Amino acid sequence: xxxxxxxxxxxxxxxxEQVLHIPGGLFGFPQETQFLLLELPSARPMAFLQSVRSSDxxxxxxxxxxxxxEYRLSLKEQDLKTLGYSAETPPAMGRDVLCLALLTIxxxxxxxxxxLAPVVIDIAKHRGMQVIMDAPYSHQYxxxxxxxxxxxxx
Amino acid sequence: MLISKRKEGETLLIGExxxxxxxxxxxxxxxxxxxAPRDVKITAKKLNEVEMANTMAAANFVNIDQFxxxxxxxxxxxxxxxxxxxxxxESERPIRNTED
Numbered sequence: 494x495x496x497x498x499x500x501x502x503x504x505x506x507x508x509x510e511q512v513l514h515i516p517g518g519l520f521g522f523p524q525e526t527q528f529l530l531l532e533l534p535s536a537r538p539m540a541f542l543q544s545v546r547s548s549d550x551x552x553x554x555x556x557x558x559x560x561x562x563e564y565r566l567s568l569k570e571q572d573l574k575t576l577g578y579s580a581e582t583p584p585a586m587g588r589d590v591l592c593l594a595l596l597t598i599x600x601x602x603x604x605x606x607x608x609l610a611p612v613v614i615d616i617a618k619h620r621g622m623q624v625i626m627d628a629p630y631s632h633q634y635x636x637x638x639x640x641x642x643x644x645x646x647x
Numbered sequence: 648m649l650i651s652k653r654k655e656g657e658t659l660l661i662g663e664x665x666x667x668x669x670x671x672x673x674x675x676x677x678x679x680x681x682x683a684p685r686d687v688k689i690t691a692k693k694l695n696e697v698e699m700a701n702t703m704a705a706a707n708f709v710n711i712d713q714f715x716x717x718x719x720x721x722x723x724x725x726x727x728x729x730x731x732x733x734x735x736x737e738s739e740r741p742i743r744n745t746e747d
Binding site: 501519520521522550552553595596598605607609610623625632 | 693694698699700701702705707
């Protein structure tokens with residue numbers, strides 16, 4: 494079983510089927526196409542996107558709907574197509590796809606979430622892509638500290 | 648910011664080497680053509696902002712204990728999310744494991 498050195502979770506062994514594929518990479522990180530999607534039970538619903546090739550690269554994220562209850566996917570036609578959906582048959586958040594907003598953890602300043610460009614993950618196919626939404630969401634949406642150091646009873 | 652009103656087909660000259668042409672104007676979409684030297688980077692501002700946000704998100708130097716407070720021995724319980732979701736088939740708040 495291959496192993497992966499992770500940024501926050503030590504060394505993990507994993508099965509190839511557990512790898513999340515992001516064929517286009519992420520914006521600014523075009524080479525990063527393979528990730529492990531991890532969580533710690535006590536930190537739910539936080540999700541970690543650990544790069545398989547770069548041990549030092551691990552994004553911390555929250556499902557967009559946790560940050561904003563009314564969050565709706567607003568995808569461009571091209572992106573819908575790439576994901577295998579269409580305007581008539583859009584993906585259902587939570588059922589077909591997982592939408593993760595990448596977090597920037599602030600030390601002195603508030604932490605922020607990128608709601609403008611979520612990482613949309615097709616749960617069944619273990620494939621994902623980062624999209625820029627066709628709606629005026631913020632790439633730096635402030636998150637209250639309480640949202641981050643939350644307890645398991647959310 | 649310089650405000651300039653132009654019609655379809657007209658061109659703006661920016662500096663010595665850059666041409667900005669209004670190719671077509673529709674109700675909510677404008678098509679622009681840009682001629683510029685190869686070393687001049689042209690990118691949508693949104694894209695630039697998103698790349699920056701990703702770069703900052705990649706630089707999170709957090710001590711995981713700071714905000715996660717994992718219970719002793721919990722590091723071994725790191726879960727591979729997709730696997731869980733596939734088998735549990737939840738429809739809302741997918742990361743929450745309702746059996747916890």
